[in-house]
Amino acid sequence: MLLNFLLVIVGVALVLWGADKMTDGAVALATKMKIPEIVIGLTIVAIGTSMPEFVVSLMSALSGRSAIAVGNVLGSNIFNVLLIVGLTAIVCPMVISKNTVKKDIPFAVAGSVLLFIFAFDTYIARWEAAVLFAGFIAFMVYTIRQAKNGNLEPAAADDNEPKKEMPVWKALVFMVLGISCLVFGSDLFVDNASEIAAAWGVSQAIIGLTIVALGTSLPELATSIVAARKGQSALAIGNVVGSNVFNIFMIVGITGLISPMQAEGITMVDLGVMLGSILALWFFSFTKYKVERWEGVVLTLSTVAYMSWLIYNAVTGATA
DSSP states (O other): OOOHHHHHHHHHHHHHHHHHHHHHHHHHHHTTTTTOOHHHHHIIIIIHHHHHHHHHHHHHTTTEEEHHHHHHHHHHHHHIIIIIIIIHHHSSSSOOOHIIIIIIIIHHHHHHHHHHHTTTTTTTTTHHHHHHHHHHHHHHHHHHHHHHOOOOOOOOOOTTTTOOOHHHHHHHHHHHHHHHHHEEEHHHHHHHHHHHHTTOOOOOEEEEEEEEHHHHHHHHHHHHHHHTTOOOOOHHHHHHHHHHHIIIIIIHHHHHSSSOOTTTTOOOOHHHHHHHHHHHHHHHHHHHTEEEEEHHHHHHHHHHHHHHHHHHHHHHHHHO
């Protein structure tokens, strides 16, 4: 048990260090190649930080535990918006570009609506997964075209804090090393925190919806907070929006194509909170194109309310 606690701490430390290095590398690469930070956040960073969700969901579905796969995506998307955006905005209010509000976030909203509809009958068929995966391809094509057409602002260096320019090879090394630490660290956290919870008699349902979802969201949380503290709001919000899009379109799409998924145990409340959270972010983003600290508090408190409901529901259901 002591070893499990130590490995949880090591996992968190790796996630935090990896987030810092990946953010430095991503920003340096965006600046060097004149690529908009939002594009880096929506693609490379988002895919990298979504790897834990992808691995957990794919392995769960292949081993016949597809409900965990769907629950992991739902829980991760809820944590991404309510907890990650909430805490990040509390640390540093997040400025969001008009392009992100009007074009990028709607992709995440559309994905949430589709997943809500497809998971309504607790079963995601291959054709539904194919529709989701097609959405992933469309999102990638759209994002790349936006960058090529020059419709996005290129990344800019911080004039108030001059730094030595980082070579491209070093930026790529930082990103690969950072993503590796994020994935390995979050895996350590999930495995050992789950063992601790199981030893204390916590149910598998609670472990899956809370520890696994939160653990696989650690990369997004660390990356977004670090990016926001460094003044890279575009990278932070791009990471969250991109991760939500990839979680639904890519992870559920690919996993469902490989193995159709049963989603027993996923309730209307879970689906409603997922959809409501992204709609709340969209609404808050329209107010001055910024997520203020008080809005971050609202999102964070919503996380506490949802977690409390989950725990209460599991406890009462277990004793019923």
